[in-house]
Amino acid sequence: MTERAHSHPEQPDLPELVARFRRQSRKLTGPRQAVLEILRRQAHPAASKEIFAALPRGLCDLATVYRALHVLERVGMVKRYDLGDGIARFELLPEGDDGHHHHLVCTRCAGVVEIEGCSVDEVEQRLAAQNGFKAVTHRLEFFGICPACQ
Amino acid sequence: MTERAHSHPEQPDLPELVARFRRQSRKLTGPRQAVLEILRRQAHPAASKEIFAALPRGLCDLATVYRALHVLERVGMVKRYDLGDGIARFELLPEGDDGHHHHLVCTRCAGVVEIEGCSVDEVEQRLAAQNGFKAVTHRLEFFGICPACQ
DNA sequence: CGCCAGTTGCAAATCGTTTGCAGTTCACAC
DNA sequence: GTGTGAACTGCAAACGATTTGCAACTGGCG
Numbered sequence: 537m538t539e540r541a542h543s544h545p546e547q548p549d550l551p552e553l554v555a556r557f558r559r560q561s562r563k564l565t566g567p568r569q570a571v572l573e574i575l576r577r578q579a580h581p582a583a584s585k586e587i588f589a590a591l592p593r594g595l596c597d598l599a600t601v602y603r604a605l606h607v608l609e610r611v612g613m614v615k616r617y618d619l620g621d622g623i624a625r626f627e628l629l630p631e632g633d634d635g636h637h638h639h640l641v642c643t644r645c646a647g648v649v650e651i652e653g654c655s656v657d658e659v660e661q662r663l664a665a666q667n668g669f670k671a672v673t674h675r676l677e678f679f680g681i682c683p684a685c686q
Numbered sequence: 687m688t689e690r691a692h693s694h695p696e697q698p699d700l701p702e703l704v705a706r707f708r709r710q711s712r713k714l715t716g717p718r719q720a721v722l723e724i725l726r727r728q729a730h731p732a733a734s735k736e737i738f739a740a741l742p743r744g745l746c747d748l749a750t751v752y753r754a755l756h757v758l759e760r761v762g763m764v765k766r767y768d769l770g771d772g773i774a775r776f777e778l779l780p781e782g783d784d785g786h787h788h789h790l791v792c793t794r795c796a797g798v799v800e801i802e803g804c805s806v807d808e809v810e811q812r813l814a815a816q817n818g819f820k821a822v823t824h825r826l827e828f829f830g831i832c833p834a835c836q
Numbered sequence: 837c838g839c840c841a842g843t844t845g846c847a848a849a850t851c852g853t854t855t856g857c858a859g860t861t862c863a864c865a866c
Numbered sequence: 867g868t869g870t871g872a873a874c875t876g877c878a879a880a881c882g883a884t885t886t887g888c889a890a891c892t893g894g895c896g
Contacts, residue, residue, distance in 0.1 A: 640817060
């Protein structure tokens with residue numbers, strides 16, 4: 537399963553991303569720019585290692601990719617997803633968007649379908665009220681077997 | 687946050703669990719029985735290490751706890767949860783129940799509230815139909831700040 | 837009572853991720 | 867430009883959860 541269905545119809549271009557990053561008063565280095573460029577082309581959450589592998593050979597160390605992803609997450613340009621295997625995956629975040637959405641993951645081939653919209657918000661509200669919690673959010677991912685794997 | 691709210695009102699007793707386990711044609715050993723006994727007393731998902739720590743000192747190796755939990759999971763007596771930190775947690779499963787439910791986790795103190803019921807099933811159905819997926823399930827956990835931590 | 841597949845302890849191995857440290861470089865000041 | 871210091875990077879070692887190889891051990895059936 538490799539389809540890149542209806543997702544991120546219009547990824548921002550590199551210059552725009554770079555500008556956004558600079559606005560956060562961060563140093564724009566080769567590795568960071570390259571990581572942004574890779575993320576820009578991903579239709580689905582990408583693991584650190586995948587990003588590393590997609591980088592021009594030897595551009596930088598794996599540790600640097602991890603550090604770059606942390607910075608990008610901290611400044612809100614990237615969102616971390618946990619798709620159920622213990623591997624962190626990252627997606628570029630549109631400016632000013634919290635990027636809240638979910639995924640449908642094939643448990644056979646690990647293929648991913650992006651799900652737009654989220655209907656759990658009311659539940660969230662109710663839970664917060666009932667339990668006195670603040671700042672309630674949620675993590676929701678779907679798993680199943682995709683057509684190709686059945 | 688340590689409250690053990692409205693959860694598992696009636697945990698099965700040890701003999702019953704032991705019988706269930708035996709029915710799966712597994713060897714009932716000291717460590718396994720002890721792990722069941724610990725799980726029986728948990729109101730919330732417990733990490734392998736917590737279970738290990740709660741065991742009579744020196745009863746068995748940590749590796750054995752991991753192995754026991756795997757067996758219990760395989761025979762459907764225990765369910766694994768991922769509460770967002772990279773640590774597996776386990777809850778005893780009532781017989782014949784798939785134990786599907788969710789949790790509300792405090793991001794400050796890691797306290798857990800058990801959530802009963804689940805309203806995502808219709809969404810699940812729709813996703814399966816729309817994407818041609820089979821056997822669709824989901825993983826949903828809520829995070830927030832509990833009253834005591836605010 | 838004996839056997840042996842299933843279990844266990846122990847230590848070493850994995851795997852994703854993080855970190856200490858010394859050397860390098862970006863971005864702003866002059 | 868050129869200098870400078872804070873940020874950044876490479877490398878290798880450290881980490882923490884979990885798994886595994888292997889030899890010794892033990893439930894539970896015959």
